[in-house]
């Protein structure tokens with residue numbers, strides 16, 4: 001019970017064991033579809049590993065011995081994502097106020113089983129689960145990562161695998177950076193060339209491609225089943241060469257630039273004073289909003305070095321109105337704080353002090369400090385992948401910080417949570433993604449979930465070593481940092 005990550009808010013082991021036996025059942029307290037789905041999610045996770053039948057059924061009367069039970073209860077103090085686990089030698093009782101809490105309790109249960117159970121090959125071994133009481137709930141509501149599918153495109157199956165790994169660490173946001181200078185990755189039916197031309201290539205001419213709207217819906221649904229909200233980003237007015245290359249009319253000059261396969265930033269801009277630009281934005285936001293069950297649409301706003309400052313402010317304020325007109329909240333990189341933001345706009349801190357400016361306007365912030373949370377930063381000067389403009393970020397650097405004291409003028413109640421961006425200029429495979437994300441993403445997940453008071457690098461590195469055994473069973477291509485006693 002002392003190897004769990006994210007570290008629970010409260011866990012009291014008793015030293016006894018619950019033996020998961022071949023006749024064990026998974027019982028749900030009511031026939032609610034989501035409860036049965038969660039029961040089956042847990043059963044699937046354990047069936048492969050144990051070879052046991054683990055039938056899922058609605059609990060009848062007093063049968064609780066030798067079973068795992070899932071129940072929702074009225075204890076609202078657990079919030080939307082908290083849970084309690086009461087594990088005795090007789091039974092495992094998982095309770096939560098909301099279904100997401102049960103899902104997170106299931107992730108904790110998985111970690112209480114031996115690492116071998118993460119490997120789908122049947123082990124047919126009597127699985128032991130440490131007994132005790134856990135009462136756990138997250139510190140921050142926003143616990144996420146961003147995947148840049150614009151510099152290099154990653155297929156639906158690859159992103160689904162990444163989603164599985166995020167869910168195991170109780171992360172609940174996947175921000176997809178869908179468009180940039182090198183690629184437009186989402187089908188827009190009213191502007192079809194964005195994907196067919198703008199999505200035809202990538203950095204160094206590699207990993208072109210795009211999601212059809214059906215494929216994108218499939219991704220959103222897959223993530224939602226794991227209580228992960230997908231947040232789409234259409235980066236603008238900068239980082240727009242792929243769109244400008246697809247439609248000459250979007251350019252102030254009326255002629256389209258060539259597709260771009262380099263890695264420079266800050267050279268492109270939508271034409272702020274042309275009305276067609278706002279028709280484009282409105283059509284894109286409308287189609288994206290229809291694909292986005294959640295509240296947020298990210299409009300980028302970073303590195304608009306080719307956009308006049310006053311024009312930039314006018315553009316952001318007009319886009320904010322368009323996003324609201326389509327019933328969504330606007331998110332953006334922190335430069336958008338130069339514009340007049342509405343209170344429900346969310347600002348993502350990455351490299352400047354605009355976040356404090358946003359807080360002064362009453363906006364809330366998500367922290368992605370580049371020198372701590374950018375997963376595309378090289379671990380050290382020998383890392384085969386990644387960049388180092390924000391510095392080298394080893395596992396300890398990515399773990400050893402407290403969002404509440406990270407930025408002058410930004411305190412705990414201004415912070416929605418944390419997010420670790422993974423930019424893909426130097427990444428082309430799922431294996432590359434795993435190498436840069438693990439171990440550091442597990443640390444970000446703990447920063448987002450666990451109370452600051454229970455976090456300590458010297459203790460965490462020991463716990464992290466135990467997760468290396470799980471990642472090996474899961475086939476994750478993780479970086480074996482010399483800072484961790486694997």
Ligand code: IFG
Pocket residue numbers: 265302303333350374376387423
């Ligand atoms: N900054 C750019 C990204 C990417 C990154 C690589 C932001 C918000 C450098 N903008 O980070 O597009 O190129 O580390």
